[in-house]
Amino acid sequence: MANRLVSPIVWQRATVIETVRETPQARSLMLALPHWQRHRAGQHVEVRLTVEDGYQAQRSYSIASPPEAPYLMLTVERIAEGEVSPYLVDVVQEGDQLEVRGPIGGYFTWQASQSGPLLLVAGGSGIVPLMAMARHHALAGSTTPAHLLYSARQVDNIIYHAELEQLATEDQAFAVFYTLTRGAPPGWAGFQRRIDLDMLEDVGWPPAQHPLIYICGPTPLVEAVATMALHLGHAQGRIKTERFGPTGGS
Amino acid sequence: MSQPMVSRGFRGRQRSVEANLPPGQYLTNDFPVLSAGPTPRTQLAKWDFTIVGTTLVQPKRWTWDEFQALPRVTIQADIHCVTRWSKLGTRWEGVALDTLLARVQHQARFVIAYCDGGYSTNLPLNEVLGGKAWVVDSYEGAPLAPEHGGPARLLVPHRYFWKSTKWVRGLELSVDDRPGFWESLGYHNDGDPWREQRYQGD
Ligand SMILES: Cc1cc2nc3c(=O)[nH]c(=O)nc-3n(C[C@H](O)[C@H](O)[C@H](O)COP(=O)(O)OP(=O)(O)OC[C@H]3O[C@@H](n4cnc5c(N)ncnc54)[C@H](O)[C@@H]3O)c2cc1C
DSSP states (O other), rough: OOOOOOSOOOEEEEEEEEEEEESSSSEEEEEOOSSSOOOTTTEEEEEEEEEETOOOOEEEEBSSSTTTSSSSSEEEEEOOOOHHHHHHHIIITTOOOEEEEEEEOOOSSSSOOOOOOEEEEEEGHHHHHHHHHHHHHHHHTTOOOOOEEEEEGGGOTTHHHHHHHHHHHOOOOOEEEEEEEEEOOOOOOOOOOOOOOHHHEEEEEEGGOOOEEEESSSHHHHHHHHHHHHTTOOOOOEEEEEEOOOOOOO | OOOOOOOOOOOOOOOOOOTSTTTTEOOOOHHHHSSSOOOOOOOOGGOEEEEEEEOOOEEEEHHHHHHHTSOEEEEEEEEETTTEEEEEEEEEEEEEHHHHHHSSSOOSSSSEEEESSSSSOOOOOGGGGTOOOOEEEETTTTEEEEEGGTOOOOEEEOOOGGGGGEEEEEEEEEEOOOOOTTTTTTBHHHHHGTOOOOBBOO
């Protein structure tokens, strides 16, 4: 079983030091924290917001920054009618404070020391913890071959698009594959359908190579891809999933 | 522990008073699926349920058919997930842990439920006896679907729902308390939603 978190997880006041618009729906927040325990790629934090009358709302957000980074980066995608995500995407400004606790989660994590080729499968904002892994892969100089399959609705919904392209060029052991489910621009070279068995087999690694597979995104996508991976013959214990939400899809 | 801090410009959603919800929970009408790995699919012919433990006079094993022949009850319960959704008045059918544990002799004080997929959860015996926990195989009148823990899952409604482990296959009776899967990953050992025991230290 994975490492134990022994210390209680306490709330801290994080200061927003920078915000970056990633797509029309998503924004990254760089946070500075008074005390930060080095996290592992794939972990998340809890964010707590408080109204003047004392009412609070709390949500989980994955950490996008690699363990090597000196600040904490979260990337939030706006959910229509959502309580918390529109606030984090549209209202929060540099200099604001947010209550944060973490890092949380010891299961959906990857460290460069782990063996086996890597297959990362993201749907929508499910890219966030996988981006922490891709960044960690590059910064740690890992030679473990890693493929990322990223499903988004349209090309301008692809979060971290430029950085992913750059990682794919600079990190010799890393490659990225996209699939668009709601139409592609002329000349699009990637896939143009929902993830299916053929795509997963094309992009992934044969079961004989014992790849580690991380799947993250809306619950229906995660369920579907995990079932396909089992069907292709991958071992249950090598498939790790993180489900972001009850509904939605890309 | 810092004082709660007002978040500039945050208004929150219109709130109705939900007297029957534990703190920090919101009501849902769907039944969200949350688990750490893929959904195991166990054939009923291969399914069994066992009770083991070092203090046990005689371990116990039931096949699917034998399990079906045990006295069954229907349960109506509110369930509360640590990821903040709650669902009220869910209906289940299964066998009480009282019924199962009455069929073994032991001196244990804790139970560890173990499952397909490598999960486990720990509970004190006094939290599962007295009509507080069940092994259920039916939800809202239909066989329990694999993504919701079928063929059978534990149901411990007075604890956060991760303690209602899916795909349960047996119980280990233990003299000492040993953290289960989520409990050893930073989640609270007791997980009482009314005391908002989400993570260690809460
Ligand atoms: C471990 C974990 C990590 C997460 N990491 C991230 C992250 O890095 N970036 C990110 O943007 N989100 C992430 N999420 C989702 C996030 O916690 C919130 O659920 C999301 O921001 C919606 O919150 P909200 O208050 O805006 O919507 P709510 O007010 O809670 O919900 C509004 C409506 O949207 C639906 N809904 C809720 N969540 C989702 C969802 N994820 N997709 C589609 N529909 C939804 C609800 O059913 C409801 O109908 C993560 C979730 C988990 C469990």
